[in-house]
Each structure stands twice: as C-alpha cells, then as structure tokens.
Amino acid sequence: xxxxxxxxxxxxxxxIAFRAQAGRNDATAEYIAGGTDMVQLLQExxxxxxxxxxxxxxxxxxxxxxxxxxxxGAAATMADVAAHPAIVEQFPVISEALLNSASPQVxxxxxxxxxxxxxxxxxxxxxxxxxxxxxxxxxxxxxxIGGENRWHAVLGTTDSCIxxxxxxxxxxxxxxxxxxxxxxxxxxRTIPLAEFHRLPGDTPHIETVLEPGEVIAAITVPASPAAxxxxxxxxxxxxxxxxxxVSAAVAVDLDGARIRRAHVALGGVGxxxxxxxxxxxxxxxxxxxxxxxxxxxxxxxxxxxxxGANDFKIELMQRVIVRAVEIAGVRT
Amino acid sequence: MTxxxxxxxxxxxxxRQKVTGGATYTAEFNQPGQAHGAVVRSAVANGRIxxxxxxxxxxxxxxxxxxxxxxxxxxxxxxxxGAVDPDVGERLHVLQDDRVSHQGQPIAxxxxxxxxxxxxxxxxxxxxxxxxxxxxxxxRVGPVPLTQQKSDQGETKPSETQRGDPEAALGxxxxxxxxxxxxxxxxxxxxxxxxxxxxxxxxxxxLWDKTQWVYNVADEIAAVFGISAENIRxxxxxxxxxxxxxxxxxxxxxxxxxxARVARRPVKLMLSRREMYYGTGYRPHTVxxxxxxxxxxxRLAAIVHDAYQETSTYExxxxxLVNATRFLHSCPNVYTRHRIVRMNVHTPTYMRAPGEASGVxxxxxxxxxxxxxxxxxxxxxxxxxxxxxxEFKRLPFSSRSTRECYRIAAHGKAVEWLEHVTDVQYGAGxxxxxxxxxxx
Numbered sequence: 001x002x003x004x005x006x007x008x009x010x011x012x013x014x015x016i017a018f019r020a021q022a023g024r025n026d027a028t029a030e031y032i033a034g035g036t037d038m039v040q041l042l043q044e045x046x047x048x049x050x051x052x053x054x055x056x057x058x059x060x061x062x063x064x065x066x067x068x069x070x071x072x073g074a075a076a077t078m079a080d081v082a083a084h085p086a087i088v089e090q091f092p093v094i095s096e097a098l099l100n101s102a103s104p105q106v107x108x109x110x111x112x113x114x115x116x117x118x119x120x121x122x123x124x125x126x127x128x129x130x131x132x133x134x135x136x137x138x139x140x141x142x143x144x145i146g147g148e149n150r151w152h153a154v155l156g157t158t159d160s161c162i163x164x165x166x167x168x169x170x171x172x173x174x175x176x177x178x179x180x181x182x183x184x185x186x187x188x189r190t191i192p193l194a195e196f197h198r199l200p201g202d203t204p205h206i207e208t209v210l211e212p213g214e215v216i217a218a219i220t221v222p223a224s225p226a227a228x229x230x231x232x233x234x235x236x237x238x239x240x241x242x243x244x245x246v247s248a249a250v251a252v253d254l255d256g257a258r259i260r261r262a263h264v265a266l267g268g269v270g271x272x273x274x275x276x277x278x279x280x281x282x283x284x285x286x287x288x289x290x291x292x293x294x295x296x297x298x299x300x301x302x303x304x305x306x307x308g309a310n311d312f313k314i315e316l317m318q319r320v321i322v323r324a325v326e327i328a329g330v331r332t
Numbered sequence: 333m334t335x336x337x338x339x340x341x342x343x344x345x346x347x348r349q350k351v352t353g354g355a356t357y358t359a360e361f362n363q364p365g366q367a368h369g370a371v372v373r374s375a376v377a378n379g380r381i382x383x384x385x386x387x388x389x390x391x392x393x394x395x396x397x398x399x400x401x402x403x404x405x406x407x408x409x410x411x412x413x414g415a416v417d418p419d420v421g422e423r424l425h426v427l428q429d430d431r432v433s434h435q436g437q438p439i440a441x442x443x444x445x446x447x448x449x450x451x452x453x454x455x456x457x458x459x460x461x462x463x464x465x466x467x468x469x470x471x472r473v474g475p476v477p478l479t480q481q482k483s484d485q486g487e488t489k490p491s492e493t494q495r496g497d498p499e500a501a502l503g504x505x506x507x508x509x510x511x512x513x514x515x516x517x518x519x520x521x522x523x524x525x526x527x528x529x530x531x532x533x534x535x536x537x538x539l540w541d542k543t544q545w546v547y548n549v550a551d552e553i554a555a556v557f558g559i560s561a562e563n564i565r566x567x568x569x570x571x572x573x574x575x576x577x578x579x580x581x582x583x584x585x586x587x588x589x590x591x592a593r594v595a596r597r598p599v600k601l602m603l604s605r606r607e608m609y610y611g612t613g614y615r616p617h618t619v620x621x622x623x624x625x626x627x628x629x630x631r632l633a634a635i636v637h638d639a640y641q642e643t644s645t646y647e648x649x650x651x652x653l654v655n656a657t658r659f660l661h662s663c664p665n666v667y668t669r670h671r672i673v674r675m676n677v678h679t680p681t682y683m684r685a686p687g688e689a690s691g692v693x694x695x696x697x698x699x700x701x702x703x704x705x706x707x708x709x710x711x712x713x714x715x716x717x718x719x720x721x722x723e724f725k726r727l728p729f730s731s732r733s734t735r736e737c738y739r740i741a742a743h744g745k746a747v748e749w750l751e752h753v754t755d756v757q758y759g760a761g762x763x764x765x766x767x768x769x770x771x772x
Contacts, residue, residue: 001448002455003393044606045455127606128455129375129435 002048012058012183012215019053020185020213031055031215033075034110036102037118045128046119046136059113060218065090070221074113078102078169081112091221092331093230093249097172100234103241113216116170116180116196117208120163121243122152134160135204150309151245154317156271161204162307163271165197166243170273172232175249175265178221184214193219197272204271226251226263231328233320234267244268246317248324257288262325266300269317276300279321288329290322297321346570355570359527361540363598366529367396369591370450371584371601372440372457373610374432377466377676381430381439381459388456389442394449397595398457399441401427404590408558414548416579418679420479421647423552424611426583427590432461433645434676435468436610441587443595447602466676470617475640475671478650491650493658493724496665498623501634505625509701510636513622513694517642518615518683524572525605526612528588531598536563541585543568544578552581553589576682577612584611613681616641618653620694630708632663632717637695640671644679648672651680651687656766657695658724661717666724688767696763703762710762711742734764 009015015031022029030049032038033056041047060073065086072081081087082098098107101115124130124143132141144152144162153164170193178193197208210216221227230251236242247267253260262283266274282296297318304314349355374381386398404427417423426438440457444450467473478491502508529540537559543549546566554561571578584601592599603612623636639653654668703710715738721728741762 002452003448043451043604045451129373 001042002045004042004049004052006052006054008054008056009058012055015053015055015058016183016185016213016215018051019215022051022212029053033059033114034077035114036106036110037114041119041126044126046126055113055215059111059215061111063087067223069223070094072112072219072221074111074216074218076112078107078110078112078115079104082107089228090223091176091227091230093172093175093227093232093251093328094169094221096232097168097234097247097249100232100247101168112169112219115167116173116193116216116219118166119207121166122163123148125163134202135163135200135207138203138205145307148309149307151243151268152307152310153271154269154304154306154310154313155266155274156199157305157307158200158202158204160202161200161271163200163204164268165270165272167273168232168234168244168247168267170197171247171265171267172230172249173219173221174273174275175251175263176221176224176227176230177263178219180216181218181220182210182214183217184211186211188217190220193273194275200271224251224253226253226261229254229328229331230263231324231331233324233327235316235320246313246320248317248320250321250324250328252283252325252328254288254329257329259283259286259288259325259329264300264321264325266317266321269304269313276321278302283325288326290326293322293325294318297325350570357524357527357570357572358529358540358542358568359525359600359602361529361567362600363529363531366598366600367443367445367591367595368447368450369588369599369601370442370444370447370454371438371587371607372442372454372459373607374435374437374439374461375459376432376461376463377435377468379432379461379463379466381432382462383458383460384440385458386440388458389440389453392444392449392453392456394445395442395453396445396597397441397443397591398453399427399443399591399594400439400457401429404428404441405594407556407586407590410555410558412552412555414552414580416545416548416682418643418647418649421644421679424583424646424678426586434610434678435466436607436678438583438587438611441591443591443597443599447600467674468676470619470640470642470673470675473673473675475673477671479648491671492669493654494667495723496634498634498636498665498667501665502623502625502636505633506628507702507705508623508625509698509705510623511621511698511701513618513620513697515615515618515690515693517617517680519609520575520577520613520681520683521605521608522573522575522577525603525608526577526582526584527600527602528585529598529600530585530588530592532589532593532596535559537565537589537592539564539566539585539589541566541568541581542571542574542578543581544571544574544576548579549581549585553585556586557589575684576686579682580613582612611678613679613683615683615686615690616643616649616651616680618651618690618694620653620691622694622698624698624702626702626706628706630703630706630713630716632661634665635661635663635695636667637691638667638669639691639694640673641690642675642677642680643672644677645674647679648674649680651690653687653691653694656688656692659719659722660692660695660764660766661699661714662719662723663717685765685767688765692763692765696765700762711738714738714762714764737764 059075061075234247251263588601620639625634
C-alpha cells in the first residue's frame with residue numbers, strides 16, 4: 001500500500017472540494033465509501049492516491065419507496081437494499097441482483113454508490129505485474145486482447161480495452177431506467193444511468209461522466225408494472241461469491257401470455273451495463289413462447305465481437321435472455 | 333478393540349477453539365519488536381537480473397533492510413534431502429545469485445517496521461533483467477525421460493516398462509479406446525496463507541510456521557543456514573488447511589529467517605493470496621495418453637499409458653502417474669512411460685491424493701469408456717480383469733481387497749443414496765485406485 005493521507009471531512013462540500021482539486025485524469029485524490037473495492041485496489045497498488053477522502057457519514061443511506069418509485073441513498077448498503085420488503089415486492093430484480101453479488105460480509109459493508117463505481121475485474125487491470133493496461137496506465141496497451149480473455153466483454157469493446165463492467169446491481173438498475181443524482185462543485189444534477197458509464201473508446205481509464213469532485217448522492221428508479229415482474233439471472237463459474245460470466249436483468253409487463261413491454265439489460269458481456277433496446281422492441285407484442293423468444297434474443301448479438309476465449313458468450317447471452325424472460329414471465 | 337465412536341458424531345478436540353477464534357494461526361504469533369517482510373518477485377520467467385536498484389526502497393519510511401542477491405549473506409545450503417523433497421535436483425537458493433528461473437521468484441526482501449511500509453517499499457525496488465525465452469506452456473516443450481535414480485534399497489525406479497507387445501495388441505483388439513486425458517495445473521490455496529515468523533536468540537532460531545511437518549522445517553532450515561536442527565524450534569499448533577502445500581519448507585521460510593538475522597529483529601513474513609501462486613506448490617499439469625484394448629467379452633488385451641507432467645528447471649518432482657497401471661488390472665500386454673517437461677515454473681508438489689490420483693484418473697476414465705463401448709457393466713468389466721498376482725512384479729499381493737470393494741461399492745451401502753437420484757447411469761464413474769503408502 002502506498003502512503004496516503006486520510007481526510008475525514010465533516011461536510012460533504014468539504015469532501016467535494018478536496019476531490020475537485022484533482023483533475024479528472026489525476027488520481028491523486030480519491031473517494032472512499034464502503035471501501036470493499038478501494039481497499040483491495042490500494043493493497044494491490046493498482047490505485048495510488050496521495051489523499052483518500054472518506055465519505056463516511058456524509059451521504060444519505062435511506063431507502064424510500066413511494067408511488068412514483070424508489071430512491072436509494074448512495075450510502076445505503078447492498079444488504080439493506082436487498083432485504084427491503086418493498087424492494088423485494090416491487091423491484092425483485094434489484095434484490096436478486098444484489099443477493100447474487102459478492103458475499104454477506106461484503107454486502108454488509110458495500111454501498112450503492114460504490115457499487116456503480118467499482119472497477120473492472122479484468123485480471124490484467126488488477127495485477128500491476130502486467131505493464132500493459134490502458135485502464136490502469138493510459139497508453140500502455142491491452143494485455144487482455146490476445147491474452148486470457150474468457151471473462152471479458154464482447155459488446156462495446158475497442159482495441160484499447162475489452163474489460164467487462166462487473167456490477168450486477170447496475171445491470172438491474174439500467175434495465176429499469178434508473179437515474180443517478182450527483183452532487184458536485186457546481187451543485188446537483190440528474191444523469192440517466194444509461195448515460196452514466198462511458199464506453200472505453202480510446203480513453204478506457206475514464207469510466208463515467210462524473211466531473212471532478214462529483215459524487216453519487218442517490219439513485220432513483222421509476223415505479224412500473226414491469227418492475228414487479230422482473231428477474232435477475234446470473235450465470236457464473238461457481239454458485240456464490242463470483243462475478244457473472246453472463247447475466248440478464250429482465251422486467252416484463254404482460255397482457256396474458258403476450259408481452260406488452262419488456263426491459264432487458266445484460267451483464268458480464270459489456271464494457272458497461274448493457275441495455276438491448278432492439279431486443280426489447282422485438283419482444284413487445286411477442287408471446288411467451290420459446291421459439292419467438294429465441295428469435296428476439298438473437299438481436300442481442302448485433303455488433304458483438306469475441307476475442308477467442310470469450311466467443312461463447314455471444315451464444316450464451318442469447319440463451320440467458322430467453323430463460324430470464326421465461327422466469328420473469330411466470331412470476332406472479 | 334471395540335470402540336463406541338464408529339457411526340457416532342464426535343466433536344473435534346479443537347472444534348470449539350476454531351469456531352470461537354481461540355485457535356492461534358501462524359501469522360497471529362506476533363513477537364515483541366517484530367518487523368515485517370515483503371518480497372520483491374521476478375517479473376520475468378527466465379534470465380538474469382542485470383541491475384537491481386534499492387536506493388529508493390531503502391529511503392522509504394520505516395525500512396530497516398533491503399536484501400538482494402548482491403548484499404544477502406551467502407548461506408550454507410548444505411546438501412539435504414527431506415523425505416518430501418524431489419530425489420533429483422536442488423532446492424531454490426534464495427537471494428544467492430542473479431539467476432531467475434520462474435516468474436514470481438523472490439529476488440529481494442524488504443524488512444520494515446510495518447507491513448504497509450514493507451509492501452510499499454517493495455514497489456520502489458527497480459529491477460532490469462537480461463530476459464531469455466522462457467518455457468511456460470507444457471504442450472510446447474518436448475517431454476524427456478526421468479533421471480534414473482537408485483532407491484535406498486538399491487532398486488532403480490523404472491520410468492518406462494513393457495510386457496508383451498502392447499501397441500500391436502492394442503491395434504488388433506476387437507474393441508479399443510485410445511484417448512488423451514489432461515489435468516491442468518491445480519494451485520494450492522488453503523484458507524490460511526503461508527506465513528512464517530522468525531526470531532533469533534544468538535544461534536538459536538524459533539520459527540512460527542504454517543507447516544504440516546515441524547521437524548522437516550527444522551531439518552531444512554538447519555541445512556540452509558548450516559546450523560544444528562537442535563537449535564531450531566518450529567511452532568505450528570494449528571494449520572488452516574495445507575493439503576500437501578505445508579509438507580516442504582518453501583523459500584519464504586528461509587527468507588523470514590534470513591531477514592530476522594540481518595535485521596536483528598523478529599520478522600513476520602506472510603504471503604498474500606497472489607503470492608500463493610509463486611512458491612508453495614501445486615499439482616502439476618499432466619497429459620496422459622491411455623489406450624485400452626479388449627476382446628468382445630471384456631477381457632483386456634492391451635494397456636498403453638504414456639504420461640508426462642511439468643516440473644521446474646531446478647528440481648525433478650515426479651508424480652506416480654503410471655505405477656498403478658502396471659498391476660491394477662490383469663493384462664498380458666502393458667506399456668507404461670512417465671516423462672517430464674522442464675519449465676520455467678516453480679517446483680510442483682504433493683496435492684491431496686498425490687500422483688496416483690492423477691494417473692488413475694486417466695486409466696480408469698479409459699476403463700469406463702471401454703465399458704460403454706463393450707456394453708458391459710463397469711464393475712463387471714473390472715471383475716473380469718481382476719489379477720491373481722502383481723503381473724508387473726510377478727509376485728503375490730500381500731493384501732488386495734478389490735473384489736470386496738467393488739461388491740460394496742456396486743451393491744452395498746455406498747450407493748444407497750443413488751436410489752434417491754433419477755437418471756443415474758449405474759456404475760458410470762466407477763474407478764479403482766491404489767496408493768502405495770510405506771509405513772515408517
């Protein structure tokens with residue numbers, strides 16, 4: 001661990017000012033909330049901030065469910081959100097995504113805001129023994145392209161980076177049209193979650209649209225009939241404490257066996273949480289019938305590019321969509 | 333003697349301590365005045381260290397000592413073979429020269445007041461290498477024969493055996509299975525990482541060490557430092573899993589003792605989870621061709637078992653891959669060969685059911701496939717090929733209970749649970765095994 005100064009401001013505005021002093025590309029000051037990801041990255045020397053700005057006690061941790069929808073304070077823990085009765089009932093995909101993430105110990109500690117900002121599990125990003133990682137050291141190259149890339153993305157990749165976004169929660173939230181409330185040096189603003197994470201392009205080290213100093217204050221999710229009939233299906237190499245090989249968050253609004261409106265997002269396959277609007281459009285008006293679901297799920301593969309060891313994800317993600325829709329469809 | 337324990341639940345004597353946090357593991361034996369060690373490891377697989385700059389690390393806060401091959405004391409490394417050391421080759425001599433034989437090899441040791449200071453300073457050591465092409469892919473290197481060694485009894489362990497004309501018999505067999513079975517490398521990862529705390533008192537050394545064998549650690553460290561094993565006390569009351577990884581004394585044990593001697597302080601050296609892949613052993617990658625031929629009535633005509641495995645460039649660790657094949661089933665034509673691939677990796681070691689398990693997996697998988705090809709029950713296939721004597725040594729078995737084992741496994745209590753499972757292929761996955769365990 002590199003030496004750093006821990007700042008524990010009493011006001012959020014002070015914290016924001018500390019962080020805003022560092023530019024967007026300058027990682028000399030970093031926020032820490034639950035710390036479940038940050039501490040690992042500090043210990044492995046992947047992140048080397050000179051100043052660590054604690055958000056402890058500065059952020060809202062309330063969970064509010066009203067007729068219009070859901071508001072999650074950024075400091076709410078994964079465990080508390082997953083277990084909240086109204087979320088289990090009205091937004092099951094969120095609870096399921098959380099319960100399929102990490103371990104009970106991590107879920108007790110990790111926060112909503114930190115979950116959306118967690119860094120990729122790409123092993124080359126996390127091992128400083130490898131020189132080439134554009135995300136960790138801009139311009140150094142990508143060891144995963146041509147390397148061990150079974151876990152990597154097939155959608156949204158570039159020749160600079162093929163790292164998959166690791167959050168399950170973000171996949172569920174993006175499917176439900178969630179938005180991020182951000183606080184920063186210039187006040188507050190709302191960012192649709194679909195526009196929150198950036199594609200890697202040739203600057204994979206810049207992962208979100210947050211400006212220097214901006215912090216996630218809350219997450220909002222609109223209520224919808226589909227959210228009640230939703231499901232998170234996660235396919236992974238072991239049954240717990242493991243990241244997704246492929247996952248799907250699905251919410252469906254049904255008219256009998258006919259799909260009126262569908263929300264579908266994918267995890268484990270995209271460089272960011274990956275919504276598939278063409279699949280959603282094709283599902284609208286379709287019956288819950290296997291052959292029809294398979295045809296529509298095939299649209300998810302548009303633009304997908306395997307890099308060898310992860311080629312299988314392109315077929316697997318279509319099957320995961322079909323099964324997730326089938327499971328959500330029979331939910332009462 | 334009868335006992336009332338069989339069939340009854342029995343609490344572990346240390347169960348309460350383990351579940352209440354009362355059990356003390358190696359890294360928890362903190363000593364007064366203790367300093368902490370962090371290891372700098374090679375970033376290349378093969379070559380020489382051309383320069384190593386420790387100036388920045390030495391200036392870092394809290395750093396007491398930075399040891400490299402340039403300034404580390406020359407250690408005795410007296411000739412020594414523990415019972416679990418490979419017969420051929422020589423253990424890694426840490427920080428004794430500029431040679432790098434594998435990625436992750438220790439090339440410097442930082443001793444500092446705190447763990448954080450030590451790990452930070454370790455990142456400040458600047459190393460350049462004269463890197464050479466390394467071999468790290470078992471399929472891209474030619475296997476070579478095992479070095480022939482005479483055992484204590486004066487016998488030479490054969491690495492290649494043949495009786496009859498196996499290839500011809502395999503080619504002529506009415507039914508034939510000829511497959512290659514691959515087991516990738518399996519790294520040791522017990523829940524407790526390896527750790528050592530070393531404290532010198534004059535020429536006497538105390539080691540708190542995660543080990544399965546305290547006497548072996550004392551004997552080896554005595555040989556490394558050229559002192560008497562009587563002057564070394566090794567303490568290891570609890571082991572948080574080891575599965576074979578704690579049998580040998582690995583390089584980090586030497587490093588802890590070396591750091592403590594130079595720093596004149598007790599030193600704790602605990603490996604990180606990442607470091608568990610760099611020097612505490614693993615089940616080697618094996619590639620095994622097994623051909624089995626039989627008559628239509630299920631009598632074996634030929635077995636060909638040709639196996640190779642990875643080992644390091646400096647030690648010849650060999651699994652007992654083909655030993656059981658020589659006598660497990662009755663067969664007139666049998667060929668076995670065991671070769672190794674020397675690679676730029678650290679030395680593999682025993683892992684739960686060492687050697688025989690990897691080899692028998694291949695043989696018995698082929699037997700299962702043969703039973704399917706013959707449409708013969710897999711247990712029945714083995715019973716039809718039960719030998720009357722050890723056909724390799726041409727000696728009677730001192731004991732052999734395979735018929736009884738097959739009977740119990742196929743029809744007795746061992747498969748009662750199967751009645752609760754549907755769509756089970758009865759007998760599929762059957763396997764016989766053998767483990768030659770010498771009582772000492």
